[in-house]
Amino acid sequence: MVKKCLSRMSGKLSRTVLRRGKGSNPFSLVDYTSRFFRAKLDKAGMTQSMSRVARCIDNGPMEGFWGILKSEMYYLHKFYDYESLKKAIEEYINYYNTRRYQKRINCMTPIEYRNYLYGNAA
Numbered sequence: 001m002v003k004k005c006l007s008r009m010s011g012k013l014s015r016t017v018l019r020r021g022k023g024s025n026p027f028s029l030v031d032y033t034s035r036f037f038r039a040k041l042d043k044a045g046m047t048q049s050m051s052r053v054a055r056c057i058d059n060g061p062m063e064g065f066w067g068i069l070k071s072e073m074y075y076l077h078k079f080y081d082y083e084s085l086k087k088a089i090e091e092y093i094n095y096y097n098t099r100r101y102q103k104r105i106n107c108m109t110p111i112e113y114r115n116y117l118y119g120n121a122a
Contacts, residue, residue, distance in 0.1 A: 069096070 041048050073092040079085040097110045105113040 065096075069093075 038048065069092055073088060077088065099109060101107050101109055108116065
């Protein structure tokens with residue numbers, strides 16, 4: 001059996017796994033507001049982030065983050081299965097939050113900057 005390289009799927013994986021925008025996945029806005037979806041989030045211990053319609057204040061920062069993740073991690077590697085991709089995403093998110101210094105937030109990591117803002121500097 002020949003393994004397909006997931007990073008060579010013409011962006012299909014990017015649209016289905018890494019992007020969660022309206023129109024790029026099988027869920028509609030109604031599905032995201034349903035009790036069933038909310039129950040799944042609660043069971044997974046996740047917090048839902050939802051702005052009002054046409055006021056997507058969190059969409060821009062998240063699109064920017066996924067763009068950075070794809071350019072710094074995803075496009076540089078080949079993924080042959082979902083589990084290796086999932087592990088790489090989790091490791092990158094940890095790196096991004098704890099070790100990736102960013103000039104726009106005073107040359108701190110996101111965790112350091114959050115602690116600085118809330119006075120929890122260790």
